[in-house]
Amino acid sequence: MTESEELAQFARDLQQDVFARADAAEDGALRASAFTELMIEYLVDASEIDDGTACDFEGRGMRCSGWYLSEDGDRLDLFLSLPRLDGEAGTVPKADVDAAFRRLSTFLSRSLEGQHRSMEAALDRYDMCRSIHDARNDLSHVRLFVLTDGVATIDRIENEMIGRIEVSSHLWDLRRLMRARSSGVDREPIEVDFGRLGKPVRCIVATPPDAGYRCLMTMLPGDILVEMYRQHGPRLLERNVRSFLQLKGKVNQGIRKTIMEEPEMFLAFNNGLSVTASGVKLMDHGDGTADLLSASDFQIVNGGQTTGSIFRAWRKDSADPARLQVPVKITEILSDGDIDDIAPRISQSANNQNKVNMADFSSNHAFHRRMEELSRSIWAPPAGGLQRQTRWFYERARGQYHDALAQNRTDAERRKWELIHPRNQLVTKTDLAKYEHSWSQLPHIVSRGGQKCYLDFMDVLEQRGNFEPDERWFERAVARAILFRQSEKIVSRQKFGGYRANIVTYSIAWLSHHTERRINLGGIWATQELTPALTGFVETLSHHAHDHITSPPGGQNVTEWAKKLACWEGFRDLAIEIPAVLKAELVTRDGARTADGAHVFEEQVSAAEGEQLARVSAVPSQTWFDLAAWAKDTQSLLPWQRSLSFSLGRAAGNGKPPTRKQAVHGEKILTEARSLGFKG
Incomplete structure (x- = not known):
């Protein structure tokens, strides 16, 4: 072609x-x-x-x-x-x-x-x-x-x-x-020519035998780093690192102070950068050192805080970056090395300066491979009176759908394939994260954008450990996808003038919370659509969600308000009458746990976690209320810890057990509070 x-x-x-x-x-x-x-x-x-x-x-x-x-x-x-x-x-x-x-x-x-x-x-x-x-x-x-x-x-x-x-x-x-x-790569590779940036950089070179990589240890002048960042911006930072940057954190304040007040101490105080690259060109001096001439696919896997802070100090504060010496370790993945395996492990190991919960975010994660496998074998029931069965296509890597479609040579073959795999039944990794986090009652995280939601989803998955979706879980996941996508259409028809994504995720989260996840997902999977009762109530919810989201306290930014836990807690506690016709469709609590809860990886618990849940459930509601009041009076805990204590007290008072995540944090809060003098 x-x-x-x-x-x-x-x-x-x-x-x-x-x-x-x-x-x-x-x-x-x-x-x-x-x-x-x-x-x-x-x-x-x-x-x-x-x-x-x-x-x-x-x-x-x-x-x-x-x-x-x-x-x-x-x-x-x-x-x-x-x-x-x-x-x-x-x-x-x-x-x-x-x-x-x-x-x-x-x-x-x-x-x-x-x-x-x-x-x-x-x-x-x-x-x-x-x-x-x-x-x-x-x-x-x-x-x-x-x-x-x-x-x-x-x-x-x-x-x-x-x-x-x-x-x-x-x-x-x-x-x-x-x-x-x-192109077969995740990005357009960055090519760095050190000769054009100033002059070749002298390095110490080490090549461990049979390791698939070699390491270069060097020092980069700050002005070269500034010019690289000026040309390439955040593309210079490997995505996993970039996504976790908290650029107003204490680490960055400390870096800036050193840059502005003690630039000569930067080399002593800073841990430097870890970089991966390929196609490194060197002028070897034969004594274990070499001049670094150029490198392709240059990616900073640790040191985003350092890089961004130096650039900002130059741009905003007129700092002289040439006075800074930045230690750098460059790992070149050789032709016999596995970059998909080595690079994420370097990133994970290197990121210890700031607390980062690094997971393997690649499309090769076992969870995504299993979802792909299930999607290629499970037939969905016919929808809307049709007799034809179809499949929901899970795309763990961008382009898989079109690659599979292209394998059909003739137009007739392509049309036949598309009938079985409709484009509107394509689900990507970021789509799935959005659907699951909405159902898991995390709309404030979904509102932070597709990538942050996906990274948080993968972090939760990594914490669960060894979760493998089965056929039942896949079907329920598709049902949640149908719920989300049809809710998008319902919200679009209301013509609110914006914030559709926020309205949808908040509506679904409220629905999940107030029905105790008892929506009949099995029924949605069987019919491939929502019932009229559910459709009508989602429309009602969407109006409440729109009014809540677009009325932030203090006139703050709506987009930022929707990202806050306080926004979700306020909407979650809103009393909205669920119609009797929808209540009649809900499955029983035992049925919901059997059909859905046991397959939701966030809620799976080990024996040790079960014991922890029991311990936290046994704490009286008044103890949690007393703890929240004590923490507010003494300013001994963080605001989110006080808020969670109050939420745990309210849940205990209503006879509701905590979630696994609430139990983990709740027990830590109780231990910390008692160590600080709380007597409850």
Whole structure:
């Protein structure tokens, strides 16, 4: 197949993916938003961005389709989509691309100036514009992305400065998207030429025999690190590390203080960087040392805090990075080494400076492999009066669906395969995490975005240890997927004007909590749809969820409010009458535990955990209330510990046992409180 034929097929696949996501709706706005969501997922998988949220805004001379702001407000990504959705690899005129970048740049400028002040506060575009304005003094770099399913050519766009903010422009067209998906790697590799950055770097080289790698120990001047970060930004940081950065933490404050006040002590005080690379080019001196000339696929697997802090001190505080010496260990994975095995273990072992619960987030995790296996063998019941059975396709790695589809040579074979594996029954790893965490009553975590939700899901999975989904669990997981996806359609019909993702996850979490997970998931799996009673109540819940989420206390940012445990606790405690017709559909408590609870890995307990649950359950409710009051009076515990103590007291008073996670934290809180003088 020629490149033009591959591009045309890729364009058709993209078109059908968007139509499936938008449920083939005629509404062009829904299709455009679905296109943006899909493109953001592609960029995340390519490690180009951390995450992103689709959010449409159009005004005079300006447009924006989505955004992502880093946790510390230092970096902003803005997206503008130019979807053709004609299934053809047509050319996008250069004038259209140029105009798109101008409109996105104008949107940025107006948002920095405060255009949110003239907008309705209950809309998600208000939240986007306000967040950009609030971050204006912290921002150091903004990336403008124009995304299209056409083929475009454009000259290099030089970076520009808006005050002290560097703005760079990035075009992702059909050809670049296809190459990223078919390249066989998770990202476009970063190539570092140390000669161009300054001069070759002298290293000590060690190559353990039969290990599949070699190590280079060196020192990098801070100005070289700044230039690398300026060129490549967060792409320089391996995703697992980048996702866990807490850039306002004490560690970063300490790093900044050393940079500003004692730069000569930086080498002594800092643990330095751990880096993985391939294709390292050296000039060997024959004495165990060499000059490092260049390296490809350069990724910092430990030292994100250090790298970001040095860059920020240079950008914001005019610090001189040339005065800093940063210790660096570079591990080159050799041709006989297994990078998928070695690199995650280096990342896990290296990340001890900050407490990080590192899991193997790769698609090769045993859980994902088992889900893939089940999805290829389990037939779903016919839906909507059809006689044909289908399968739900679990995609543990981006592109598996299209790769499987491409194995069918003729159009007739492709159509037959798609009938069995409909595009709207494709479930990705991040999708699954979103569905499971909503059902596990963690909507505030789901609201933090797809990647953070997925990482938290994997962390929970890793803590459970050796969980292997079976056929029953897979069927219930698909039922939860159906519940979530049909809830999305219900919410879309309400035309709230934004925050659909938050409304859906909060509605499902409330439903899970107040029905004690007694929704008939088996029935949903059997019919592949929601009952009218459940559909109607989800619609009712969505209005309550919208009102709650868009009315944050103190006028705070809606997006940030939805990410907080306090937001969930407030909505969870909201009294909403469950209709009698829906109550009649609920399964019994024993039935729910048999059909679902025993297969939910978060709730599986070992013998030791069972004993712990019993101990915590035996603590009287008044003890927990007394502990919460004592902690507030003495300021002896953290706010979340006081809140959990009160929640445990309320649950005990209502005769409800704690969850496994509550029991773990509850026992620790009780032990800590007694060591600090609590007498209960």
